[in-house]
Amino acid sequence: MTKTPINLLLSDPPAHRATIALSEGTDPRVVQGGLNAIQAGLADIILVGDTEAVQAALADQGAEASDHLTIHDPATSPLRDSFAEAFFDLRKHKGVDMQAAQAAVQSPLIYAAMLVRMGHATGTVGGAVATTSDVVRTAIQVIGKAPDAAMISSFFLMYPPEQATPHARAMLYSDSGLVIYPSADELAEIAAASARSCRTLMRDEPKIAFLSFSTKGSARHEKVTKVTEALAKLQAAHPDLHADGELQFDAAFVPSVGASKAPDSDIAGQANVMIFPNLDAGNIGYKMTQRLGGYAAIGPILQGLAKPANDLSRGCSAEDVTQMIAVTVLQAMD
Numbered sequence: 001m002t003k004t005p006i007n008l009l010l011s012d013p014p015a016h017r018a019t020i021a022l023s024e025g026t027d028p029r030v031v032q033g034g035l036n037a038i039q040a041g042l043a044d045i046i047l048v049g050d051t052e053a054v055q056a057a058l059a060d061q062g063a064e065a066s067d068h069l070t071i072h073d074p075a076t077s078p079l080r081d082s083f084a085e086a087f088f089d090l091r092k093h094k095g096v097d098m099q100a101a102q103a104a105v106q107s108p109l110i111y112a113a114m115l116v117r118m119g120h121a122t123g124t125v126g127g128a129v130a131t132t133s134d135v136v137r138t139a140i141q142v143i144g145k146a147p148d149a150a151m152i153s154s155f156f157l158m159y160p161p162e163q164a165t166p167h168a169r170a171m172l173y174s175d176s177g178l179v180i181y182p183s184a185d186e187l188a189e190i191a192a193a194s195a196r197s198c199r200t201l202m203r204d205e206p207k208i209a210f211l212s213f214s215t216k217g218s219a220r221h222e223k224v225t226k227v228t229e230a231l232a233k234l235q236a237a238h239p240d241l242h243a244d245g246e247l248q249f250d251a252a253f254v255p256s257v258g259a260s261k262a263p264d265s266d267i268a269g270q271a272n273v274m275i276f277p278n279l280d281a282g283n284i285g286y287k288m289t290q291r292l293g294g295y296a297a298i299g300p301i302l303q304g305l306a307k308p309a310n311d312l313s314r315g316c317s318a319e320d321v322t323q324m325i326a327v328t329v330l331q332a333m334d
């Protein structure tokens with residue numbers, strides 16, 4: 001059985017059922033994904049949005065609020081004053097006044113993140129409607145960085161279709177959603193965080209490839225040097241991690257090409273953690289793998305936050321929402 005987040009969570013559930021806040025509580029895919037998560041026993045769900053609109057979206061799917069599914073309307077919630085005060089405290093150094101804080105927590109995205117920050121929810125999922133920039137900016141501002149993280153980045157879990165090429169395998173692609181032009185230091189951080197996420201969410205030992213348009217010196221350019229510097233920084237900080245670069249995608253993915261282009265590498269042809277040199281490559285690469293290669297893509301999953309908050313592609317399905325709910329619970333258990 002594929003080790004998808006849902007399957008991993010079902011085989012090793014937490015002692016206490018998690019509660020996940022979905023900020024787009026009127027979107028049919030979000031509602032269906034949340035209902036499926038409840039039915040599978042993955043989590044309890046809070047749907048955030050205008051009460052009547054959420055009730056109508058639930059009714060469309062023959063469902064209603066229950067012990068496992070609650071509706072939070074930011075306009076009428078008894079939590080809104082305490083959330084406004086907390087948001088004001090968080091953002092006053094940026095010139096946010098109390099009136100602006102009260103308005104901000106009316107946003108379902110910010111309200112859902114406040115539910116997590118203030119301990120009313122285990123994690124939050126959004127982005128079926130909102131853009132990645134808005135989802136990520138909210139997570140950074142409201143939930144913030146984990147004390148042991150240098151930065152926040154993102155990744156996708158990629159699962160091959162049933163009818164796939166011989167070397168098809170589950171992989172982690174990073175950063176395919178957030179950090180636009182990472183420096184060598186940032187690339188090394190992204191790789192270290194991705195290695196941890198690989199263990200948490202794929203239950204695999206990470207084999208990290210730093211991707212480039214060059215393999216082991218086949219091209220010389222400052223963009224290639226950035227990638228080899230990132231590898232050196234990762235190896236200095238984490239000598240225990242298996243990583244190599246710079247590698248082209250075919251050298252990282254296909255065993256025979258890896259053996260021919262990088263014969264001394266124990267990562268070439270075996271990599272399961274693909275580190276892209278920038279967001280152009282990472283975002284285009286994941287969408288091509290998904291849309292041309294038929295891989296299922298779960299993400300963008302955020303790493304480096306103090307508590308879990310995750311994004312979705314606006315092209316997501318209800319199944320993607322349920323998988324992301326499972327991801328969010330697994331991250332909280334890490």
Ligand SMILES: CC(C)(COP(=O)(O)OP(=O)(O)OC[C@H]1O[C@@H](n2cnc3c(N)ncnc32)[C@H](O)[C@@H]1OP(=O)(O)O)[C@@H](O)C(=O)NCCC(=O)NCCS
Nearest residue numbers: 132133134136137140151152153176177178179180283300
């Ligand atoms: C994530 C993103 C929204 C950051 O937004 P930004 O406009 O650069 O944000 P700013 O530079 O104004 O920074 C906002 C805050 O986030 C912090 N921040 C930004 N990126 C960060 C990161 N990667 N890790 C930690 N903190 C970060 C800044 O320090 C700042 O903190 P402050 O408000 O307390 O000062 C931006 O990198 C982005 O748009 N990325 C691409 C998203 C996207 O479109 N992806 C494609 C589809 S998946």
Ligand SMILES: CC(=O)OP(=O)(O)O
Nearest residue numbers: 132177300313314315
């Ligand atoms: C991750 C991503 O590309 O998101 P969207 O498709 O919503 O732009």
